[in-house]
Amino acid sequence: MSTETAMNLGVYWRTWALLLVLTAVMFFLDTLAMPRGIFVTVMLTAMMIKATLIAMIFMHLSKESTDLVVTVVVCSLGFGALLYELIVVDAGRIYQMMQGVFVR
Amino acid sequence: MTTTTAESRWMGGECPFAAGWKKVMMWVFIIGDAVLFAGFLSSYGYARTMSADWPPASEVFNLGLIGLMTFVLISSSATMAAAVAMAKSDRARAARFVWMTVVGGLIFLGLQAYEWSHLIAEGGRPWANPWGASLFGAYFFMITGFHGTHVLIGVIVNIVTALRTASGVTPAENVEMAGLYWHFVDLVWVFIFTLFYLL
Structure with a gap:
């Protein structure tokens, strides 16, 4: 395995972990009693961060x-x-x- | 002059996107498909906002199951990314990662079938449901059904890609194209998961 491939794999596994953490945070926030406006804003922000990570790193848009x-x-x-x-x-x-x- | 340079760049002979035709065409397809889902989710958002009795997601759905489905799909996206990274240097390992993606896709479909069967057993239909606004069932089955169909197509594409990668028929570039489609399926789920199941 070349160094570049190993580096790419490392980035992908870290992105995977970050996506799972973000998903877990969203589930946790869903259990809290938050004002609706703040809840929706936080959820939409987390959603856009996850979508950007997938598009930029998994789909290579950043390259x-x-x-x-x-x-x-x-x-x-x-x-x-x-x-x-x-x-x-x-x-x-x-x-x-x-x-x-x-x-x- | 700047204008002359800009014109000549888009008049043939160059590659303005600095990408092969397969990748550009795949992105054109993805943009079209993304707009299709955007239409579904937009109309769902409006219908939900205008309905006084839209059922709360936590009362209808098993969020633990949805969490598991999300975990499986995100993980399958990671294995597909690994397959794309390995495709040029190690075909056998790339094929194994694609097979892992296939397994992830099949588990996701199985969990979705389980979710659908439960909701149908409780009386959920596209035209009526026991939980609240009648449009709820229509949007739920349409949006998740459409996404599930995309997953099924992705699984079929990935099976073909895995077989052809292992036998050396498919070039590494094609693994990347299959990967782009699979990541898009994951991307759409991020929106459905948030907008339909959590909000």
């Missing part, structure tokens, strides 16, 4: 060219946000229709 990273991140998050925005607008319109208020 890819900036062009590829920007394309992947902007497209995924940008289209995701656009989709969410469109769904919210459409769902809001449906909700208003259900309430008997038809909005053109």
Whole structure:
């Protein structure tokens, strides 16, 4: 096994351990009585840290060219946000229709 | 001039992404699939916010089981990363790591089948459920079912990859492509796990 491969394996096992620790922390926080706003913020932050670790280290994005990273991140998050925005607008319109208020 | 350089870079003859076509195409697929899941989770988020009687996750799900599923999937992602790292230098070990990933995927599917069978036995259906908002069942079975299908496809891809890696047919690059797909399946689970089971 080359030195580079051994180093990569070390990084992967540490990332694996970190992901498990983060998951355990999320489970622990779930058992605490925290204010809803703080709970949601902490959980979403932990979720994004885990997702970033997987994308950057397991999926090697940290070693890819900036062009590829920007394309992947902007497209995924940008289209995701656009989709969410469109769904919210459409769902809001449906909700208003259900309430008997038809909005053109 | 800067403009000329920028134009010529994207007009062929160069490799702006500094990656092979397989990797670029895999990322294009992953972006498309990510947007699909983003649509599911966005509409789930809205439906949940607007429902007055959305059931609390801790009352419906066995969170210990979900924790085990998460552990298995994250571990299988780590073994797949190890397989990719070994693919160029040691094919036999790389194949063994891919087989470990396959086992992880099968355990995950088994646990998901166990979870589904229990919820179905308790009356959970895509169109109705005994716990609260009727849309709960629809979103649960759709999102976890769609993810489970991705896991099943990943397991099949990994079985083929393991066999072909062991026999020396598949180049190391293809192990990396299978790995990208498998990590994406793990990535999606991170979102489902947080948004559906914990929040």
